[in-house]
Amino acid sequence: MRLTIEYWNQARSAAGCDGETIEIEPGAAPVDLVRQLATQHGGRLRSLLLGSNDQPRPSTMVSVNGELAPCHVPRALCDGDVVALLLPIAGG
Amino acid sequence: MSAEEPPDLTDEERATYEWQMWVEDFGEAGQRRLKNASVLVSRVGGVGGTAAYYLAAAGIGRLVLAHGGDVRPSDLNRQLLMTHAAIGTSRIASAEKRLRELNPRLDIVAVNDQVSDANASGLVAQCDVVVACAPRFSERLAMNRAAVQQGKPLVNCAMYDLQGELTCVLPGRSACLACLTPEEPPTWKREFPVFGAVAGMIGAMGAMEAIKLIAGIGQPLAGRLMMIDLRTMVTRTMTIARDPQCPVCGVKAER
Numbered sequence: 001m002r003l004t005i006e007y008w009n010q011a012r013s014a015a016g017c018d019g020e021t022i023e024i025e026p027g028a029a030p031v032d033l034v035r036q037l038a039t040q041h042g043g044r045l046r047s048l049l050l051g052s053n054d055q056p057r058p059s060t061m062v063s064v065n066g067e068l069a070p071c072h073v074p075r076a077l078c079d080g081d082v083v084a085l086l087l088p089i090a091g092g
Numbered sequence: 093m094s095a096e097e098p099p100d101l102t103d104e105e106r107a108t109y110e111w112q113m114w115v116e117d118f119g120e121a122g123q124r125r126l127k128n129a130s131v132l133v134s135r136v137g138g139v140g141g142t143a144a145y146y147l148a149a150a151g152i153g154r155l156v157l158a159h160g161g162d163v164r165p166s167d168l169n170r171q172l173l174m175t176h177a178a179i180g181t182s183r184i185a186s187a188e189k190r191l192r193e194l195n196p197r198l199d200i201v202a203v204n205d206q207v208s209d210a211n212a213s214g215l216v217a218q219c220d221v222v223v224a225c226a227p228r229f230s231e232r233l234a235m236n237r238a239a240v241q242q243g244k245p246l247v248n249c250a251m252y253d254l255q256g257e258l259t260c261v262l263p264g265r266s267a268c269l270a271c272l273t274p275e276e277p278p279t280w281k282r283e284f285p286v287f288g289a290v291a292g293m294i295g296a297m298g299a300m301e302a303i304k305l306i307a308g309i310g311q312p313l314a315g316r317l318m319m320i321d322l323r324t325m326v327t328r329t330m331t332i333a334r335d336p337q338c339p340v341c342g343v344k345a346e347r
Contacts, residue, residue: 006328008255008319008321008328009252009253009255009257009319010252010279010280012253012255013253013285018321018323018324018326048279057277057278057279058274058275058277059273059277059278059279059280061272063328063330066328066329066330066331067330067331068272068317068330068331068332068333070335084319084328084330086319087277087279087280088229088272088273088277088279088280089250089251089252089255089257089280089284090226090227090228090229090232090250090280091138091139091227091250091251091252091284091286091291092135092137092138092139092140092224092225092226092227092249092250092251092291
């Protein structure tokens, strides 16, 4: 299935683009998506999204169609979903 | 926003705030609420300085401001309450001076320190609304804990690069900051890329959220996180639910 990815804040800087369209296995969950994107991009994006155990960091934030979708909560993504990927920021 | 009847406005105040009192659902009643209200803003750098400036301009009665350290040259691209002449001197003194120039009626409690677990409760106790603008999560989370414990609304304003984020916490009714970020994220660095105009945008929006909360107008961003990208001029607003396992506002915390 096909998803539209939007990168925000530090994730955008690390991915080097505002977003992209990707293919992922049907039934994939947000945690699978985060792992796939981290693997595809590697480098800084991977280190931002994944901890040393290769699991999404607690701080990695995903929203699906405008609704926050925590990685630790099981949820199946659907073809055509718009997924935003972001990290907590505190710039003041 | 004490329980007492908001005070009357003076003729000078009516003249100063005339244009905003023309806002139909705000009016003189809203202005009196602002005059009677106290807001904690920390810190008062790029984002918080703008928020404090607009709150002062709007006629808030009292600002409680916390910000330690001295003005540095690298502050001046975004921290509009600081001046070149103040380099090497106290940031909070510079901020207080600029705010008094704008609004001499303003009552200011100036704290030459950052917010921490040690002082957050006492600072939040002095205010009706918190505007969190600190560059460290530890400071924001300390304000969040105190605000939730005391049932005070909190406006969270943040920036990075050409992007800004805004959300509002209504304790017991909407997600708090710890629902989103329960602990200091290792991915955040204290120094970050940004333009001053981004700070001004998100700080002004934070001030407006505080004004809305005090005056009881509009719909605050409770349960929603708004993101704005000035590189593409795209905005997104996502819904955020309370986390039952949140260590601050969740079921565990209420026991």
